[in-house]
Amino acid sequence: METFDYVIIGSGSAGSVLANRLSEDAATSVCVLEAGPRDWHPYIHLPAGFIKTFHMKSINWAYQQEPGPWTGGRSIYAPRGKTLGGSSSINGHIYNRGQRQDFDTWAQMGNRGWGYPDVLPYFKRLECRVGECDETYRGRDGSLTITTMDWQDPLCEAFMAGAVSLGIPKNRDYNGAIQEGVSYCQRTIQNGLRMSAAKAFLHPARKRPNVHVRTHAHVTNIVFEGKRAVGVRYIKGGRGGVPVEVRASREVILSGGTYNSPQLLQLSGVGSPELLKSLGIEVRHALPGVGEGLQDHYAPRSVARVKNIKTINELRRGLSLWVEALKWATTRRGLLSLSPTMVYCFWHSGETTESSDLQLTFTPASYKEGVQGQLEDEPGMTVASWQQRPESRGYVRARSADPFAPPIIQTNYLVAELDRRVVVAGMKLARRLLASAPLAPYYAYEDFPGPNVQSDDEFLAAATQRGTTTFHPGCTCRMGPADASWAVVDDELRVHGLSGLRVVDASVMPRMISANLNASTLMIADKASDMIRGKAGLEAVKIAGYA
Numbered sequence: 115m116e117t118f119d120y121v122i123i124g125s126g127s128a129g130s131v132l133a134n135r136l137s138e139d140a141a142t143s144v145c146v147l148e149a150g151p152r153d154w155h156p157y158i159h160l161p162a163g164f165i166k167t168f169h170m171k172s173i174n175w176a177y178q179q180e181p182g183p184w185t186g187g188r189s190i191y192a193p194r195g196k197t198l199g200g201s202s203s204i205n206g207h208i209y210n211r212g213q214r215q216d217f218d219t220w221a222q223m224g225n226r227g228w229g230y231p232d233v234l235p236y237f238k239r240l241e242c243r244v245g246e247c248d249e250t251y252r253g254r255d256g257s258l259t260i261t262t263m264d265w266q267d268p269l270c271e272a273f274m275a276g277a278v279s280l281g282i283p284k285n286r287d288y289n290g291a292i293q294e295g296v297s298y299c300q301r302t303i304q305n306g307l308r309m310s311a312a313k314a315f316l317h318p319a320r321k322r323p324n325v326h327v328r329t330h331a332h333v334t335n336i337v338f339e340g341k342r343a344v345g346v347r348y349i350k351g352g353r354g355g356v357p358v359e360v361r362a363s364r365e366v367i368l369s370g371g372t373y374n375s376p377q378l379l380q381l382s383g384v385g386s387p388e389l390l391k392s393l394g395i396e397v398r399h400a401l402p403g404v405g406e407g408l409q410d411h412y413a414p415r416s417v418a419r420v421k422n423i424k425t426i427n428e429l430r431r432g433l434s435l436w437v438e439a440l441k442w443a444t445t446r447r448g449l450l451s452l453s454p455t456m457v458y459c460f461w462h463s464g465e466t467t468e469s470s471d472l473q474l475t476f477t478p479a480s481y482k483e484g485v486q487g488q489l490e491d492e493p494g495m496t497v498a499s500w501q502q503r504p505e506s507r508g509y510v511r512a513r514s515a516d517p518f519a520p521p522i523i524q525t526n527y528l529v530a531e532l533d534r535r536v537v538v539a540g541m542k543l544a545r546r547l548l549a550s551a552p553l554a555p556y557y558a559y560e561d562f563p564g565p566n567v568q569s570d571d572e573f574l575a576a577a578t579q580r581g582t583t584t585f586h587p588g589c590t591c592r593m594g595p596a597d598a599s600w601a602v603v604d605d606e607l608r609v610h611g612l613s614g615l616r617v618v619d620a621s622v623m624p625r626m627i628s629a630n631l632n633a634s635t636l637m638i639a640d641k642a643s644d645m646i647r648g649k650a651g652l653e654a655v656k657i658a659g660y661a
């Protein structure tokens with residue numbers, strides 16, 4: 115049987131960074147097991163290919179969530195990357211770290227070394243920020259290229275002017291000193307091509323002889339000797355394929371993502387004893403927090419019809435599309451280099467809210483009702499609005515002992531009363547933004563939620579009918595102290611009560627952050643890599659306001 119120092123399950127955002135950092139030492143062998151195929155498909159690399167990979171089952175787990183109490187009986191689609199780079203290979207390329215308060219909250223929850231000054235040096239080490247920036251907050255020498263949206267669109271400009279007219283300032287860098295304000299998005303795109311975690315970290319590492327990446331390797335369970343994880347079993351080629359076992363002499367690292375990591379722990383006998391027994395899985399280690407605590411951002415998308423200008427809806431058709439294809443081929447710019455959202459706006463739901471609790475995105479395009487990712491024929495513009503730090507929590511549970519069965523995903527969107535209030539406030543702000551004076555030359559009428567929606571109850575009803583995920587699930591293997599009943603890993607990401615096993619991915623976030631999750635997942639993995647290697651952590655950045 116083959117033995118490696120480290121076996122990493124999943125080559126997504128976290129797994130890619132880990133593979134790179136852990137293999138820097140040539141004497142260390144690293145095996146990465148990925149259920150999906152290589153990331154060869156051209157739609158992965160073409161930014162606008164997002165719309166295609168969104169439903170492409172060959173590279174997407176394409177999960178369905180359970181209907182929730184506040185989703186109007188709907189089961190919301192939950193795409194997840196299943197290829198090298200994981201979700202970073204199919205995501206919307208937006209680079210957004212979150213607010214300093216997010217990480218300070220993690221530290222306050224009992225996680226030493228995860229406050230903002232501690233995590234900032236890792237964000238900086240990862241990135242290569244292109245363009246003007248304050249180097250207290252931004253890195254220049256990392257492998258992950260971050261560029262700003264280069265599509266200067268009159269509708270986007272008018273939207274930003276509209277935000278300013280409502281008192282929301284422009285912010286040159288929402289990943290800098292403060293997040294609040296409005297600006298074009300920052301993206302993980304370089305020369306008109308996606309910069310996935312695989313491209314930035316895994317592929318360079320694969321050139322090293324000590325890195326062994328296996329695709330089509332679906333891990334079915336972690337192998338234990340007593341309380342120590344010593345290896346994993348996987349099926350080569352998926353269901354019906356060849357069973358293989360590999361050993362880890364140092365550690366098994368689970369980086370399967372927010373849905374799959376808790377499922378795999380449960381399949382391996384780690385989790386709530388009641389759940390495991392009900393599934394006929396032998397309890398290896400009781401850890402009730404596994405899978406519990408799921409959080410995500412829930413976004414209704416407000417739509418206005420547009421006049422006097424072309425939107426992306428028309429540009430992606432007929433001759434215009436050919437022109438755009440030619441533009442991309444010759445300049446790497448234009449429609450095909452776009453992300454699904456173009457402008458970001460961070461603001462607060464009420465005057466007394468200390469920092470922004472709303473995130474809004476603007477796109478000069480609109481999508482077919484009920485079919486995410488498919489553009490409509492009629493010209494439209496969309497503002498998605500969501501609460502940054504929801505309180506509602508759900509769960510991920512193995513559906514059965516079958517490792518190929520999709521897990522049960524119940525996010526419980528809007529179950530907390532605060533979440534309902536803030537989501538309504540977000541929709542009201544979206545309406546004001548779309549109807550602002552600078553957008554008036556282009557604004558025809560509000561299509562959704564529509565002029566009949568006026569009261570808070572009506573806004574809430576609209577939110578429950580049409581809200582969707584923003585694809586930011588986290589918090590199902592939460593980091594916290596051993597005496598916290600919800601905690602799954604400690605602040606070095608070691609699974610409580612077991613040895614030789616860490617979880618390193620978006621699932622370890624103890625609380626949802628004010629951001630899309632790719633940047634912070636990369637940061638978590640980079641910081642974890644120093645812990646795993648026994649290296650001293652990077653020195654905390656000195657910032658005003660921190661002792």
Ligand SMILES: Cc1cc2nc3c(=O)[nH]c(=O)nc-3n(C[C@H](O)[C@H](O)[C@H](O)COP(=O)(O)OP(=O)(O)OC[C@H]3O[C@@H](n4cnc5c(N)ncnc54)[C@H](O)[C@@H]3O)c2cc1C
Nearest residue numbers: 124126127128149200201205206208333371619620630632
């Ligand atoms: C459609 C979409 C749009 C998004 N847009 C953005 C955005 O614009 N900006 C942003 O910051 N974030 C965005 N996100 C979220 C972000 O990409 C993810 O939060 C982040 O990539 C999660 O990283 P991870 O390492 O936790 O998991 P993943 O990157 O999902 O990696 C998990 C990996 O593990 C593999 N795996 C799982 N189970 C097994 C198994 N049993 N055996 C072997 N391999 C396994 C998976 O195939 C996958 O490759 C988006 C996500 C999606 C899906």
